[in-house]
Amino acid sequence: MEPPIERIKISQTGKDQLIKLKRITKIDQWNILCRWAFCRSLCEPTPPSPIPIKLDSNVEIAWQVFAGEMSDALIMALKQRCYNDGLSTEKETLSQQLILHLHRGIGYLAGDPNIKKIEDLIQLVGN
Secondary structure: OOOOOOEEEOOHHHHHHHHHHHHHHOOOOHHHHHHHHHHHHHOOOOOOOOOOOOOOOOOEEEHHHHHHHHHHHHHHHHHHHHHHOOOOOOHHHHHHHHHHHHHHHHHHHHHOOOOOOHHHHHHHHHO
């Protein structure tokens, strides 16, 4: 399945939030934290706000690194979410929604006072 984007760029704010998450969870790979964040946002009942995100940090992740073996599943989840939100599933829309969901999810995880270690991320799955 074709990815919606070849390289995922992160905003400076997102990078700072990821650094915080790396410190508290001890997960040292951007791609793993970004997958958690993306999925966290997809779980929200409302679509992310369509605000412009300045992709101004030096963090850039190739789609293959971000998605790994879950590539097709993540693409399908994104397409389903776009469909549910009444959006098109054109590549440009998918790319935009991926960035919006990713950054919203990073913000949610970094701002969650209950996340103090990796086990707290795992606990989110049970909720």
